[in-house]
Amino acid sequence: MPxxxxxxxxxxxxxxxxxxxxxxxxxxxVKAAITTAKGGASVPPNPIDYVPYALKNGxxxxxxxxxxxxxxxxxxxYGGDVLNYLTDQGVLDGKTVYRPDLSLVVSHYHDDHMAxxxxxxxxxxxxxxxxxxxxxxxxxxxxxxxxxxTDKKSDPTSQRYADFQEDITSAMSVxxxxxxxxxxxxxxxxxxxxxxxxxxxxxxxxxxxxTATVLAAAQAVWDxxxxxxxxxxxxxxxxxxxxxxxxxxxxxxxxxxxxxxDIAGNGVGPGGNFGANAADTSSKKxxxxxxxxxxxxxxxxxxxxxxTAKWVKGQPKFTADGYCTLFxxxxxxxxxxxxxxxxxxxxxxxxxxxxxxxxxFHYHPTQAVMNRVTKTQTAQWGRRAKGKVAADSVKVxxxxxxxxxxxxxxxxxxxxxxxxxxxxxxxxxxxxxPVDETIAAIQDATAPGTLLTVQVYGIGVLTPLADPTSTxxxxxxxxxxxxxxxxxxxxxxxxx
Amino acid sequence: MALxxxxxxxxxxxxxxxxxxxxxxxxxxxxxxxxxxxxxxDDNFAEPVIVRAYYDPSRDPTAQLVYSRNAVRYxxxxxxxxxxxxxxxxxxxxxxxxxxxxxPYVYGRDLRFxxxxxxxxxxxxxxxxxxxxxxxxxxxxxxxxxxxFYHPLDNGxxxxxxxxxxxxxxxxxxxxxxxxxxxxxxxxxxxxxxxKVILVLSPTPGQLAQNEPYRLALNSLETTALSSxxxxxxxxxxxxxxxxxxxxxGDSVLLTLPDPENLGDTLVIGTRPGTGGGTxxxxxxxxxxxxxxxxxxxxxxxxxxxREYQVDQGLQDAMDxxxxxxxxxxxGLNTPPFQFTPGEFALxxxxxxxxxxxxxxxxxxxxxxxxGITWAALFQYDEDTGLMNLAAIRRPSLVDGYTFxxxxxxxxxxxxxxxxxxASIDTSNFTKAAMRRDNFAGGSKxxxxxxxxxxxx
Numbered sequence: 001m002p003x004x005x006x007x008x009x010x011x012x013x014x015x016x017x018x019x020x021x022x023x024x025x026x027x028x029x030v031k032a033a034i035t036t037a038k039g040g041a042s043v044p045p046n047p048i049d050y051v052p053y054a055l056k057n058g059x060x061x062x063x064x065x066x067x068x069x070x071x072x073x074x075x076x077x078y079g080g081d082v083l084n085y086l087t088d089q090g091v092l093d094g095k096t097v098y099r100p101d102l103s104l105v106v107s108h109y110h111d112d113h114m115a116x117x118x119x120x121x122x123x124x125x126x127x128x129x130x131x132x133x134x135x136x137x138x139x140x141x142x143x144x145x146x147x148x149x150t151d152k153k154s155d156p157t158s159q160r161y162a163d164f165q166e167d168i169t170s171a172m173s174v175x176x177x178x179x180x181x182x183x184x185x186x187x188x189x190x191x192x193x194x195x196x197x198x199x200x201x202x203x204x205x206x207x208x209x210x211t212a213t214v215l216a217a218a219q220a221v222w223d224x225x226x227x228x229x230x231x232x233x234x235x236x237x238x239x240x241x242x243x244x245x246x247x248x249x250x251x252x253x254x255x256x257x258x259x260x261x262d263i264a265g266n267g268v269g270p271g272g273n274f275g276a277n278a279a280d281t282s283s284k285k286x287x288x289x290x291x292x293x294x295x296x297x298x299x300x301x302x303x304x305x306x307x308t309a310k311w312v313k314g315q316p317k318f319t320a321d322g323y324c325t326l327f328x329x330x331x332x333x334x335x336x337x338x339x340x341x342x343x344x345x346x347x348x349x350x351x352x353x354x355x356x357x358x359x360x361f362h363y364h365p366t367q368a369v370m371n372r373v374t375k376t377q378t379a380q381w382g383r384r385a386k387g388k389v390a391a392d393s394v395k396v397x398x399x400x401x402x403x404x405x406x407x408x409x410x411x412x413x414x415x416x417x418x419x420x421x422x423x424x425x426x427x428x429x430x431x432x433x434p435v436d437e438t439i440a441a442i443q444d445a446t447a448p449g450t451l452l453t454v455q456v457y458g459i460g461v462l463t464p465l466a467d468p469t470s471t472x473x474x475x476x477x478x479x480x481x482x483x484x485x486x487x488x489x490x491x492x493x494x495x496x
Numbered sequence: 497m498a499l500x501x502x503x504x505x506x507x508x509x510x511x512x513x514x515x516x517x518x519x520x521x522x523x524x525x526x527x528x529x530x531x532x533x534x535x536x537x538d539d540n541f542a543e544p545v546i547v548r549a550y551y552d553p554s555r556d557p558t559a560q561l562v563y564s565r566n567a568v569r570y571x572x573x574x575x576x577x578x579x580x581x582x583x584x585x586x587x588x589x590x591x592x593x594x595x596x597x598x599x600p601y602v603y604g605r606d607l608r609f610x611x612x613x614x615x616x617x618x619x620x621x622x623x624x625x626x627x628x629x630x631x632x633x634x635x636x637x638x639x640x641x642x643x644x645f646y647h648p649l650d651n652g653x654x655x656x657x658x659x660x661x662x663x664x665x666x667x668x669x670x671x672x673x674x675x676x677x678x679x680x681x682x683x684x685x686x687x688x689x690x691x692k693v694i695l696v697l698s699p700t701p702g703q704l705a706q707n708e709p710y711r712l713a714l715n716s717l718e719t720t721a722l723s724s725x726x727x728x729x730x731x732x733x734x735x736x737x738x739x740x741x742x743x744x745x746g747d748s749v750l751l752t753l754p755d756p757e758n759l760g761d762t763l764v765i766g767t768r769p770g771t772g773g774g775t776x777x778x779x780x781x782x783x784x785x786x787x788x789x790x791x792x793x794x795x796x797x798x799x800x801x802x803r804e805y806q807v808d809q810g811l812q813d814a815m816d817x818x819x820x821x822x823x824x825x826x827x828g829l830n831t832p833p834f835q836f837t838p839g840e841f842a843l844x845x846x847x848x849x850x851x852x853x854x855x856x857x858x859x860x861x862x863x864x865x866x867x868g869i870t871w872a873a874l875f876q877y878d879e880d881t882g883l884m885n886l887a888a889i890r891r892p893s894l895v896d897g898y899t900f901x902x903x904x905x906x907x908x909x910x911x912x913x914x915x916x917x918x919a920s921i922d923t924s925n926f927t928k929a930a931m932r933r934d935n936f937a938g939g940s941k942x943x944x945x946x947x948x949x950x951x952x953x
Contacts, residue, residue, distance in 0.1 A: 014824075119829055122829060126803075127803065136829060362759060366757065
């Protein structure tokens with residue numbers, strides 16, 4: 001049966017950082033582009049193969065985007081790579097300055113998430129003659145930028161943050177076709193409308209909506225059960241920007257994706273992490289501690305996204321409260337993030353992590369997190385306490401069918417990075433696509449038991465490291481020509 | 497009595513530094529001998545590295561000749577520096593950081609400059625010959641030039657042929673820091689806000705005399721709970737101090753704590769006048785993200801300043817940018833305009849450390865070069881982290897001659913000129929040379945290379 005995939009989630013390889021590109025693509029336009037460039041006979045029989053074919057054969061994807069959302073842009077050094085990737089994927093065409101179909105979200109204001117986004121707005125002009133200085137000139141204006149509400153007490157003092165804010169202000173200051181800025185209040189409410197921020201990404205198969213909902217931001221989580229925000233207190237005298245991360249849930253029918261920025265959990269026992277799953281705090285001598293956002297987020301996810309009570313045609317279906325098909329590792333797989341208790345809530349099918357060496361190596365992903373997500377190491381996850389039910393007394397099966405990582409160090413400064421990633425696959429840029437036909441089938445179902453299928457493939461390009469004393473692990477096996485997928489595709493399914 | 501070297505607990509020391517043979521003076525973790533000079537390096541702190549030079553007149557035939565004519569009144573070290581990027585000299589203010597304020601002393605076509613306190617401070621102290629040991633005047637109440645003939649002093653001593661007692665220095669010496677860090681006190685200042693203070697100590701003068709402020713702070717944090725979290729116990733109890741990375745910025749000592757995910761906090765330890773009239777030790781806490789903001793653009797910004805300077809001077813064709821290699825992670829707004837080969841020492845800070853004798857007859861002062869060495873601090877840009885790191889020391893070699901007069905004229909001019917007479921150079925570049933430094937092994941250690949850049953084992 002032919003398959004198609006309207007929604008694409010690209011976890012871009014930006015080394016130690018995050019950049020996630022979400023695309024709602026019009027596959028009929030891709031087919032037309034292939035037909036124009038290569039002739040109708042070249043069009044692959046299966047629509048899900050259109051985009052990989054176009055990329056493999058140099059067919060421009062410009063004009064094939066319905067809507068796109070870029071969540072973070074990696075560190076500065078990857079800014080151009082993000083731009084190039086957006087162009088390769090047809091989000092940008094190299095000519096049009098105003099892109100109303102592109103929205104940006106900056107999860108929080110650390111360089112490895114924010115700095116690369118500056119390259120969306122600006123490009124550098126090098127000095128050309130005596131007296132010239134380096135200049136940054138305008139490049140692009142996205143339709144909208146979503147960011148946590150500014151707050152004097154918690155805003156960073158860095159020049160980079162100030163520059164980024166100025167970039168946005170500048171893009172908002174043109175006479176027409178200006179960028180719209182949406183400030184997100186604590187808990188994910190639109191600062192202007194007071195409504196929960198939901199980004200409309202158009203529709204996919206059968207008109208099923210694709211949306212991105214903000215569930216937490218600016219040190220607060222939205223509690224749908226009580227219809228209020230739950231504040232997250234800083235553990236020290238200063239605010240950890242990670243705690244302020246914008247947490248998004250992307251939804252397309254019965255497919256969901258959790259993007260949590262750099263929020264942390266507990267890391268040890270109270271988060272459900274025991275033995276080899278627990279963060280090693282023995283050598284940690286830090287005063288500053290991030291807050292535990294995940295422990296608040298878990299119940300909030302369950303309240304906002306309850307399991308399906310009745311199988312009704314035309315509705316998405318879920319078998320667990322708080323379920324998300326795809327879980328991108330919070331904080332790159334830091335040992336204090338991705339608690340077992342949160343995994344037990346999300347019950348993901350696919351887990352993906354963005355990590356690397358450049359621009360700073362943080363020993364991610366950590367062994368503790370790899371242990372928590374790998375079935376052979378953790379077959380079941382304990383649930384958090386609920387009412388009179390004690391924490392960890394109820395277990396759920398580990399649901400993860402595939403673990404994917406952008407890039408992973410082998411050694412850094414001649415020191416081996418020995419974390420075992422078990423059967424996880426290193427992919428470079430990693431693309432995750434729910435299969436439209438399965439989304440539609442679940443939507444139409446009137447009883448449990450329909451499969452949701454997700455396809456994952458990798459681009460396989462890693463960061464070249466300048467320092468010969470540092471190396472990366474190789475990618476998963478690449479396909480030989482004439483395969484159109486550089487790595488994969490791999491498919492995973494769960495039942496709805 | 498000639499100077500000799502011995503090893504004590506892995507550190508080299510100099511014997512014979514005074515008439516009292518039991519007195520030793522520190523050299524460092526490694527040292528070189530070049531003619532009558534000993535040159536030692538101490539990298540207990542990652543930044544800055546301390547350099548110690550000793551000139552032994554008893555090993556210098558030139559000195560003997562001068563002594564025999566009874567011409568020498570005293571001798572000391574002058575030190576000159578020059579920055580170059582890939583072999584081309586660049587002004588210190590272009591490079592920036594701690595060296596930026598050395599501009600008043602730049603002279604000659606190859607942009608050398610004196611390593612000495614700023615014109616305003618020198619003028620105030622009526623210094624005529626900028627011997628490096630005189631930098632101790634910034635902190636010590638030293639009244640007479642002859643007081644510099646003794647050992648130990650913060651920035652080294654002068655030596656005299658006269659017999660002056662058991663603590664007389666038998667060598668001219670220099671204790672200084674390789675002060676090329678790109679982060680300055682002005683950069684650090686905005687981060688040191690009141691909400692980041694975690695500890696204030698009010699030590700007695702006796703405690704401060706026996707311990708550096710950072711040591712007092714560490715001792716407290718290792719043994720005493722913070723008043724804000726008494727139930728948590730001492731926050732640094734049991735810490736492995738060898739894993740701490742230390743650096744000095746201005747008057748502050750920065751200690752970065754170990755962390756399994758390289759996210760360790762940094763303690764910034766400084767002092768301020770205490771409410772009771774004494775001195776308080778103040779500890780601020782910076783997170784890893786604060787430090788990233790402080791450090792990680794400094795190297796790239798310096799490279800762009802160098803690039804602009806080269807274009808401005810016609811030293812490089814404007815279009816002759818290094819082509820970035822294909823691949824991820826090299827295309828940011830701030831990606832440097834140069835590509836570096838692995839292990840390339842792109843930036844060199846060359847030193848000329850010159851022993852100079854003074855003869856003063858009436859008001860007529862004559863300066864003679866006795867002997868000098870040249871050596872260099874070599875920096876690498878780490879493209880994976882964006883840091884400009886002091887990576888190696890090029891071993892010293894004797895210089896045949898050194899025309900130091902233009903450097904002294906530049907010094908004299910800087911003190912007289914309306915434009916520069918009031919200029920300051922961060923005094924901490926000199927005053928911290930004598931700070932007692934525990935051996936914090938976190939961070940990288942120096943390597944040493946020969947003239948061709950080959951490591952010396």
